[in-house]
Amino acid sequence: MFFVMENRKLGFEESLGKDVVQANRCVGCATCVVVCPFKCLEYDSGQPKLVKECQNCGICPKACPKYDWSWSEVEEFVFGRAKKTGEDFGIYKRLLLTQANDKKILGRCQDGGFVTALLSYALENNVIEGAAISGIAEDRPFYPIPKLATTPEEVLEGAGTRYCYSPNILALHEGVKSGKKSLAFVGTPCQIHAIRKIEMFPLKKYSNPLRFTIGLMCTESFSYKGFFTEYLKLKLNLNLDEIEKMNIKGKIIISLKSGETTTVPLSEAKHYARESCHLCNDFSAELADISAGGLGLKGWTFVILRTEKGESIFHKALGDGALKVRRVDEEPFARNLLTKLSKKKLKNSSRD
Ligand SMILES: Cc1cc2nc3c(=O)[nH]c(=O)nc-3n(C[C@H](O)[C@H](O)[C@H](O)COP(=O)(O)OP(=O)(O)OC[C@H]3O[C@@H](n4cnc5c(N)ncnc54)[C@H](O)[C@@H]3O)c2cc1C
Ligand code: SF4
Ligand code: SF4
Ligand code: SF4
Known part of the structure; x- marks a missing residue:
């Protein structure tokens, strides 16, 4: 050290x-x-x-x-060993495709609604008192803000992806400050890294209440000023208030409230990626208890169960009917994409 x-x-x-x-x-x-x-x-x-x-x-x-930062030290801490050659998307126990069972969640979520369904289940069943997630600013469409959700309704309001940066650690801090004894954390891989360093320290104020973490697979996040304001609003003349949903499936698919859809090449959007993202070498949130991503799937979330904590909460929610599952080999392209995107990121900067 x-x-x-x-x-x-x-x-x-x-x-x-x-x-x-x-x-x-x-x-x-x-x-x-x-x-x-x-x-x-x-x-x-x-x-x-x-x-x-x-x-x-x-x-x-x-x-x-x-x-x-030392990858092998943190992997030792989380998994009891460093990852081996060939474990391209990190150490894990199980891969699954999942979908929420609740239609309300499916109507608002990004992919299969897994994240929202699991957090809602955990809140309803007193596994957690709050979840550090991302909400949406009232004055700026699609502008993410950290949010401490304490009810399933609040979790649902935060469903969906905002492709700009949301420092959800601020919401975790709010949960700790307000005396919550049990919390979940949702965030990008870089935020999961911060959580693991806090646990290794340990800063017990934050690590003691943490029940589980969900890491969101992440290629990059965009600058709001650059991508939303300069590009979508000023260059493409899009009314940001009219955007209903945005998803990335090879290209950026923007669904408008009018029912129309418009697409943006990913190569254009990449100009607005945050500078620090170019150095990032973790696509799949390799250190989270559970990782979740869309990986080109339609209406399902690809889930990586990595730790016992992650497996335990997942199986409780599945057993109690909050989730549906399918086998990953039913959609082989998704796993291939996971490997490809993980390997691509490893080229950004060396590990350890
Ligand atoms: C910046 C970013 C980039 C991503 N890039 C990829 C990618 O390249 N490939 C891929 O397969 N998946 C990517 N994802 C993950 C994907 O968009 C979904 O979050 C994931 O598949 C879970 O879907 P879901 O339907 O289960 O989640 P939902 O049930 O819709 O819940 C999503 C959760 O994410 C939280 N959230 C939303 N925006 C942010 C944010 N900016 N920062 C932190 N938390 C947020 C919400 O609060 C909510 O709790 C990315 C996510 C983010 C935030
Ligand atoms: S990356 Fe480091 S310096 Fe930057 S906000 Fe996080 S903790 Fe602070
Ligand atoms: S935690 Fe605060 S006081 Fe301590 S080194 Fe950092 S900025 Fe300085
Ligand atoms: S690409 Fe890496 S650094 Fe950028 S937001 Fe995603 S996890 Fe964080």
Whole structure:
């Protein structure tokens, strides 16, 4: 571990400020902001900003997913071993295709509604008191905001994907601050990395209430200003308020409230990917308890059960009728795509 230098704990500026933020490696997860015991950092335009003199306590460098990161150490911590060659999309127990059984969820979700169905089940059955998810801003269409959902209705309101960054760690922080004793976390792979560092630390305030994590498979996330405002609104002349749903299936499919559909080539949208995403080497949320993605499927979520925690909550929900399942070999292209996209990301930057 490098967080102590010359028996001195590292401060923000000489660690994350220099090697993560200024180096354009910051994903904007907000973990450093929430863990600072002295409230020295604020979350400003998607990045941490020092607003008070840093007390050099050395905590934020230990929680940041982009500083002093070792894949094999974290895999040892989560799975008891590092992944082997050939485990292209990480260590797992089981692969499944899943769909929510509830029609309300199917009407709002992104793919098979698995994430919403599992969280609703966990809330209804007192497995959790809250879930850190992403909601939607009232004043900007498709602008994601972290949200602490404490009822199945609130989980349902957050269903669907917003392809911009939502620092859901802020919602986890809200859950902890409000005294919730049991929480679930949903987020992109980079956020799951932050959660694992928090657990390894451990920062028990956050790790103790965490019951399970769901990682969303992720190729990249887009800048709102670039993709939504400059490209969709100004260049394509789309009224953002008229967008009903957006999904990526080889291209970006935009369903409008009028019933019409328009498509955007993924190659165009990629110009608006956030810079830190170009360095990302985890497509399938390899460190989550459960990973979920669309992978070109229609109306089903591809699920990777990775840990005992993940398997246990999944089987409870399945046994009680919240979910339907199919075998992954019924849609072989999805697993092939999972392998392809995972391998492609590994080329972005080396591991360890
Ligand atoms: C930025 C991003 C990129 C993605 N890229 C891919 C991809 O390339 N390939 C692929 O197969 N799958 C991708 N996914 C995952 C996919 O879009 C679905 O989230 C997943 O298949 C689960 O579908 P569902 O119907 O089970 O989820 P739902 O039941 O619809 O629930 C979705 C959950 O995701 C949360 N959420 C929505 N937007 C965000 C966000 N921006 N950040 C964090 N949480 C959010 C919601 O709060 C909700 O709880 C991506 C997701 C995100 C957020
Ligand atoms: S967590 Fe510690 S090192 Fe980081 S900004 Fe706060 S006081 Fe400084
Ligand atoms: S913890 Fe997250 S927000 Fe803070 S510097 Fe690291 S990547 Fe950026
Ligand atoms: S591509 Fe990687 S860094 Fe970018 S949002 Fe997805 S998981 Fe985070």
